[in-house]
Amino acid sequence: MPSSAAIEAQGLVKTYAVRGDKEGVRALDGLDVTVPRGAVFGLLGPNGAGKSTTIKILTTLARPDEGTAIVDGIDVLRRPDRVRRAIGVVAQRSGADPGATGRENLVLQGRLHGLGANAASRADELLARFGLTGAAGRLVKTYSGGMQRRLDVALGLVHRPEVLFLDEPTTGLDPESRAAMWEEITRLAGEDGMTVLLTTHYLEEADRLAGRIAIVDRGRVVAEGPPDELKGALHGDVVHLELAAETDPAAARSALQDLQGIRNVLVAGDAISARSDDGASAVPAILAALQTAGAPAASVTVARPSLDDVYLRLTGRRYSESEDLVAEGANRS
Structure with missing residues (x-):
């Protein structure tokens, strides 16, 4: 058989x-x-x-x-x-x-x-x-x-x-x-x-x-x-944030990690993603925490999990960043 x-x-x-x-x-x-x-x-x-x-x-x-x-x-x-x-x-x-x-x-x-x-x-x-x-x-x-x-x-x-x-x-x-x-x-x-x-x-x-x-x-x-x-294994919503120019990503991450109901905070360059059971309701608290920490956001979006979010969660990098790393390596060689 x-x-x-x-x-x-x-x-x-x-x-x-x-x-x-x-x-x-x-x-x-x-x-x-x-x-x-x-x-x-x-x-x-x-x-x-x-x-x-x-x-x-x-x-x-x-x-x-x-x-x-x-x-x-x-x-x-x-x-x-x-x-x-x-x-x-x-x-x-x-x-x-x-x-x-x-x-x-x-x-x-x-x-x-x-x-x-x-x-x-x-x-x-x-x-x-x-x-x-x-x-x-x-x-x-x-x-x-x-x-x-x-x-x-x-x-x-x-x-x-x-x-x-x-x-x-x-x-x-x-x-x-x-x-x-x-x-x-x-x-x-x-x-x-x-x-x-x-x-x-x-x-x-x-x-x-x-x-x-x-x-x-x-x-x-x-x-x-x-x-x-x-995608379903990433419960809740994904909140994507683009930080304002000259913002310290470490300060932004620290501010979000202290917020109740926010988890899986990941930094990728000037972008931050975090998970929340109700992303839309969490946005005001997130923006306020970033402002208080001196790390304001330039933009924010809320979305259901995507394969890009799965990849980010597993590797710590966004998919496009991995593509860029490969291209840079090819250019150096």
């Missing part, structure tokens, strides 16, 4: 060598993840968190330094050939040949997967499904970004895989193309019953598409579960 999990990874560790750095860069630091069958599962984290490295290991493109990985009941390290036949992969960069037509790309992919005479009919079926029939005879290099991304997904589906890996599938797409891709991803799991592992650094995308998500930070999974469940 097959396992209820389509993907099981335990203790994945991966370190990349860096010139001039004896220790290298640890992309994965003991990552564990279990993906149930027939669902969209999201790996959510900022760029550089370890998502793409995880995908490379699970799709046999890289070997971990430590740990185990099972995909569709097959050991990734022992039987990579069988894993490749069971999965579809849509990488961040397109795998389509820009000098061939859309239909030619799909037919070739079908033949490579052993479809033989059925490759042409399968290509036509996928072209129709992804709204590309009218562009089937055009060279891929003439496709728009949205059209090319739809073709990429079609290429990953040619052989009807049990598990589909989508690595940042909507990066660079315009809002209309992104919405269309979201609809197709939802349909893959809902109508086709396929397991989809989606990596993304878009909070809204993970919240919208994934039945379960794993939040990845610095090579580890720091939280896992349904998005609503993760």
Whole structure:
């Protein structure tokens, strides 16, 4: 009887060598993840968190330094050939040949997967499904970004895989193309019953598409579960404050920590967040306490918990700050 999990990874560790750095860069630091069958599962984290490295290991493109990985009941390290036949992969960069037509790309992919005479009919079926029939005879290099991304997904589906890996599938797409891709991803799991592992650094995308998500930070999974469940664990409201210029964040935090009914006070630069069972009612007392402490607020908002609040609570950093840290590191290197 097959396992209820389509993907099981335990203790994945991966370190990349860096010139001039004896220790290298640890992309994965003991990552564990279990993906149930027939669902969209999201790996959510900022760029550089370890998502793409995880995908490379699970799709046999890289070997971990430590740990185990099972995909569709097959050991990734022992039987990579069988894993490749069971999965579809849509990488961040397109795998389509820009000098061939859309239909030619799909037919070739079908033949490579052993479809033989059925490759042409399968290509036509996928072209129709992804709204590309009218562009089937055009060279891929003439496709728009949205059209090319739809073709990429079609290429990953040619052989009807049990598990589909989508690595940042909507990066660079315009809002209309992104919405269309979201609809197709939802349909893959809902109508086709396929397991989809989606990596993304878009909070809204993970919240919208994934039945379960794993939040990845610095090579580890720091939280896992349904998005609503993760957000629901943060009871009450979140009060977000932007401090006035030249305000001491430490003084502001101290003032809020002494207020009754205020908890989980976190500082991120000139911004402060705190939790309250009734955020709207707590705002006057919060503003008064900050004013008394000589740390006035420039603005205040009250909201229900979001995945950004979950990330902040788990890591002490806002999601956008983690993205900025990765960008700064890339610029220095």
